[in-house]
Amino acid sequence: MNEDKTSQAGDSEHLAGSESKFRSLKNLIEHVSGKSLSETQPQQDSGIVEIIPFPFLAMVGQVEMKYALLLALINPALGGVLLIGPRGTGKTTAVRGLVDLLPEIPRSLCYYGCMPEDIEAGGIDAVCPNCAQKFARGEPLAAMDKIRLVELPLNARIEDVIGAADEKETGHEYLRLHRGILAHADKNLLLVDEVNLLADDVIDAILDAAAYGSYTVKRGASSATYRARFMLIGTMNPEEGRLRPQIMDRFGLRILVRGLENKEQRLEAYKRVQAYISNPRRVMQEYNNEKQIAQVEIQTARDILLDVKIPASLSDQGLELIRSLKIDSLRAEITLFEAMKALAALDNRKMASADDLQVIAPMALRMRRSGFMETYLNDQSKEEDEIIQAVDSTLKHA
Numbered sequence: 001m002n003e004d005k006t007s008q009a010g011d012s013e014h015l016a017g018s019e020s021k022f023r024s025l026k027n028l029i030e031h032v033s034g035k036s037l038s039e040t041q042p043q044q045d046s047g048i049v050e051i052i053p054f055p056f057l058a059m060v061g062q063v064e065m066k067y068a069l070l071l072a073l074i075n076p077a078l079g080g081v082l083l084i085g086p087r088g089t090g091k092t093t094a095v096r097g098l099v100d101l102l103p104e105i106p107r108s109l110c111y112y113g114c115m116p117e118d119i120e121a122g123g124i125d126a127v128c129p130n131c132a133q134k135f136a137r138g139e140p141l142a143a144m145d146k147i148r149l150v151e152l153p154l155n156a157r158i159e160d161v162i163g164a165a166d167e168k169e170t171g172h173e174y175l176r177l178h179r180g181i182l183a184h185a186d187k188n189l190l191l192v193d194e195v196n197l198l199a200d201d202v203i204d205a206i207l208d209a210a211a212y213g214s215y216t217v218k219r220g221a222s223s224a225t226y227r228a229r230f231m232l233i234g235t236m237n238p239e240e241g242r243l244r245p246q247i248m249d250r251f252g253l254r255i256l257v258r259g260l261e262n263k264e265q266r267l268e269a270y271k272r273v274q275a276y277i278s279n280p281r282r283v284m285q286e287y288n289n290e291k292q293i294a295q296v297e298i299q300t301a302r303d304i305l306l307d308v309k310i311p312a313s314l315s316d317q318g319l320e321l322i323r324s325l326k327i328d329s330l331r332a333e334i335t336l337f338e339a340m341k342a343l344a345a346l347d348n349r350k351m352a353s354a355d356d357l358q359v360i361a362p363m364a365l366r367m368r369r370s371g372f373m374e375t376y377l378n379d380q381s382k383e384e385d386e387i388i389q390a391v392d393s394t395l396k397h398a
């Protein structure tokens with residue numbers, strides 16, 4: 001009890017004044033990356049098994065990974081994040097640590113995920129019969145709720161992902177399913193660890209749902225469409241297998257997560273992990289102040305995102321960059337521009353800058369060039385020329 005008090009006093013002293021110290025979330029991230037844990041008296045093991053994730057802000061270095069994950073929280077339109085790197089570099093830890101920073105969103109109160117805006121967009125038939133009645137009675141269809149982190153289990157089967165039909169309920173116009181992971185992921189973050197090791201049908205179902213924001217399940221004459229608008233975060237260790245190019249293409253930001261190279265950083269990371277193992281609550285408290293600031297900043301960045309503009313000259317430069325790198329996928333510019341806007345919002349600006357382009361371009365554009373496609377398209381245009389020549393000379397001789 002006594003020890004608790006001392007450590008809390010230490011906390012407030014250590015963090016005094018940090019509220020005014022940060023100009024933006026970007027600034028805060030740069031600060032906490034270099035912050036050392038304050039020296040503390042040896043702690044006793046609390047002896048209570050609690051699931052307290054390692055705080056996101058307590059991770060040492062890995063600035064690009066931190067940015068990418070925060071940008072994804074700010075702007076879901078950037079199309080997901082893939083963390084690529086060897087085992088033990090903190091990929092999964094970073095994603096789990098985000099839990100403390102997740103903002104609030106309006107969430108459907110209904111089994112099928114019906115939202116009031118569905119009625120605005122598609123009329124009363126756009127929601128399920130139950131929600132249509134609620135709407136008519138003037139009852140709310142949604143309430144504010146924190147975004148959650150949903151994790152796909154490593155050996156998930158297709159029925160775990162899309163759900164299975166409830167036999168008792170078949171024959172109704174609206175098919176009721178035991179909710180699958182995709183339904184739970186609606187409006188949340190979906191973490192898919194080892195995405196390169198998933199069964200093809202599972203990853204295809206996830207990527208289709210991610211692309212359309214919904215998925216339809218058919219059983220006999222009945223079918224139902226479920227909302228599944230989620231931010232996809234994948235991790236992979238390239239030593240364990242390749243990712244099909246068409247799957248790779250679906251991920252917006254690609255982050256290469258390497259082990260820390262700097263000796264001081266490695267030592268600091270070791271200290272923080274040891275402190276966390278012996279007393280996770282204590283480490284969580286140590287970052288509590290910054291965490292609260294970050295929560296507010298993320299919410300603010302989400303609010304100003306819609307107002308962020310990219311100057312025409314800058315978007316031209318972005319498109320020119322993509323052209324000069326010979327990247328075909330249209331997803332390249334979607335991710336590039338949406339992530340630039342999120343970064344501007346993260347830095348409290350309503351105008352994206354050349355600096356944003358510089359920071360985002362490697363994350364958005366790496367591993368998008370396909371040597372195969374380049375050779376293939378070159379060969380193809382050679383053949384095209386040959387056909388045109390052959391046509392010309394045949395017609396001339398005719």
Ligand SMILES: [Zn+2]
Pocket residue numbers: 110111112113114127128129130131132
């Ligand atoms: Zn409904």
